[in-house]
Amino acid sequence: MDISFIGLGKLGLCSAACFAAKGRRVIGVDNNRALVDALNAGQCPIDEPGLPELLGAARPNMTFTTDSTRAVAESGATLIIVPTPSGADGAFVNTYLDAVLEAIGPALVEKDAFHVVDVVSTVMPGSCRNHFAPKLENLSGKRCGRDFGLVYNPEFIALGSVIRDFLHPDLVLIGASDERSGEVVRGLYAGMVESAPTYALMGLTDAEVTKLSLNCFVTMKISFANELTALCERTPGTDVDVVTRALGADSRVGPKYLKGGLGFGGPCFPRDNLAMQRHAAAAGLELNLSPSVVAVNRSVPGRIFERLAERLPAPGPVALLGLSYKPGTHIVEESQGLLLARRLLDAGYELRLHDPKAGPGALEALGGQGRLCADAYEAAEGARAVVLLTDWPEYAGLDPTRLELAAGPEPLFIDGWRLFKHHAFTRFSYLGLGLGPSA
Numbered sequence: 001m002d003i004s005f006i007g008l009g010k011l012g013l014c015s016a017a018c019f020a021a022k023g024r025r026v027i028g029v030d031n032n033r034a035l036v037d038a039l040n041a042g043q044c045p046i047d048e049p050g051l052p053e054l055l056g057a058a059r060p061n062m063t064f065t066t067d068s069t070r071a072v073a074e075s076g077a078t079l080i081i082v083p084t085p086s087g088a089d090g091a092f093v094n095t096y097l098d099a100v101l102e103a104i105g106p107a108l109v110e111k112d113a114f115h116v117v118d119v120v121s122t123v124m125p126g127s128c129r130n131h132f133a134p135k136l137e138n139l140s141g142k143r144c145g146r147d148f149g150l151v152y153n154p155e156f157i158a159l160g161s162v163i164r165d166f167l168h169p170d171l172v173l174i175g176a177s178d179e180r181s182g183e184v185v186r187g188l189y190a191g192m193v194e195s196a197p198t199y200a201l202m203g204l205t206d207a208e209v210t211k212l213s214l215n216c217f218v219t220m221k222i223s224f225a226n227e228l229t230a231l232c233e234r235t236p237g238t239d240v241d242v243v244t245r246a247l248g249a250d251s252r253v254g255p256k257y258l259k260g261g262l263g264f265g266g267p268c269f270p271r272d273n274l275a276m277q278r279h280a281a282a283a284g285l286e287l288n289l290s291p292s293v294v295a296v297n298r299s300v301p302g303r304i305f306e307r308l309a310e311r312l313p314a315p316g317p318v319a320l321l322g323l324s325y326k327p328g329t330h331i332v333e334e335s336q337g338l339l340l341a342r343r344l345l346d347a348g349y350e351l352r353l354h355d356p357k358a359g360p361g362a363l364e365a366l367g368g369q370g371r372l373c374a375d376a377y378e379a380a381e382g383a384r385a386v387v388l389l390t391d392w393p394e395y396a397g398l399d400p401t402r403l404e405l406a407a408g409p410e411p412l413f414i415d416g417w418r419l420f421k422h423h424a425f426t427r428f429s430y431l432g433l434g435l436g437p438s439a
């Protein structure tokens with residue numbers, strides 16, 4: 001079965017290329033004409049590790065167009081991956097999805113064959129059942145579950161490792177209006193993934209709740225590790241890595257996302273928590289865990305700020321290394337490093353900024369305040385404090401002696417990820433997050 005994708009952005013293009021690279025014919029649709037033209041010209045307009053090579057292999061099986069009617073007509077299933085921005089109340093807004101459904105509905109009228117409409121974008125619980133299915137039925141005059149199928153099939157990927165995550169899922173979550181549609185989507189994934197995932201087939205709304213709760217659970221682990229990090233800092237003779245490593249070895253806990261550090265950011269984790277809270281509030285339930293998870297996360301930049309400010313008065317200068325919300329991406333949306341940068345700027349500190357990919361985006365987000373540096377050593381030049389915020393592999397390879405020689409008088413080094421905790425510094429006063437005072 002040929003498939004179509006509507007929305008060829010950060011997630012959509014990678015997903016479409018994965019299916020096509022595994023031999024499936026894919027019609028990719030985007031309403032951004034420049035993006036489609038770039039793809040048709042052989043370019044790779046999305047910055048994601050491994051995507052140019054994957055697209056190279058996938059291109060013989062891919063067609064790019066702005067015409068979603070044609071895409072529906074020429075495929076058996078349409079995966080929709082368009083933005084669902086968060087509204088002021090934290091709920092996801094369906095404006096982009098509605099526009100796509102309005103294009104798909106009339107296209108379904110023309111089709112005799114059963115067609116599966118697969119929503120991949122993150123949506124609020126109840127959206128498929130209460131909103132998308134009736135909308136498609138009205139637009140097409142057909143019955144959902146009988147004449148066409150509706151599936152909710154969100155992805156659990158992280159920017160910077162989208163392709164690896166997509167090819168090696170633990171879980172493929174498939175909420176479906178009917179058994180046949182669920183099996184169609186299961187078959188698509190079975191022919192594409194390189195792992196042996198659990199296929200969780202369920203109803204549409206169960207899947208919508210599962211998607212949000214999974215991300216909320218993962219962030220709960222991150223915030224647990226970060227509260228532990230704060231506790232270890234006040235407990236002489238402790239190292240949070242020693243504690244979390246042992247905790248994670250217990251299979252009831254597991255090691256992933258249990259590392260003390262800067263906390264979570266980016267386009268999914270923070271807003272999925274807010275959406276979960278919003279959904280609960282609309283259902284008349286006040287959640288306790290999710291608001292605490294967010295509060296712990298928000299406290300991390302503040303904790304670093306206080307540790308820095310008690311030793312070094314403004315204006316510093318301060319070098320910030322790593323501003324993307326995680327390694328491997330240029331994205332600075334909801335980055336904890338940016339929150340710290342803003343706090344420092346408000347307090348009158350001078351900033352030197354470095355990030356392997358996110359420098360220009362971070363500088364723009366900071367309204368041009370701060371000096372962008374070509375490398376970490378230039379950022380450290382004359383700085384009174386160097387703060388390592390994102391655990392880019394490049395930073396683990398830095399020469400700590402060269403950094404401290406470049407720094408200004410009586411310099412401070414705050415290491416958000418304890419990359420240099422075993423190094424014997426001679427000039428830096430070293431503060432590793434999650435390391436208690438020497439016993």
Ligand SMILES: NC(=O)c1ccc[n+]([C@@H]2O[C@H](COP(=O)([O-])OP(=O)(O)OC[C@H]3O[C@@H](n4cnc5c(N)ncnc54)[C@H](O)[C@@H]3O)[C@@H](O)[C@H]2O)c1
Nearest residue numbers: 007008009010011012030031032081082083084099121122
């Ligand atoms: N990026 C992530 O890490 C991630 C992870 C999990 C889930 N998601 C979810 O996936 C969805 C998409 O995210 P993204 O990061 O890929 O977004 P994106 O902004 O990178 O890409 C969206 C694409 O959709 C296109 N588009 C918008 N309206 C369209 C229309 N009517 N017809 C055709 N194309 C249209 C845009 O031009 C753009 O290219 C969101 O709901 C997001 O929450 C994203």
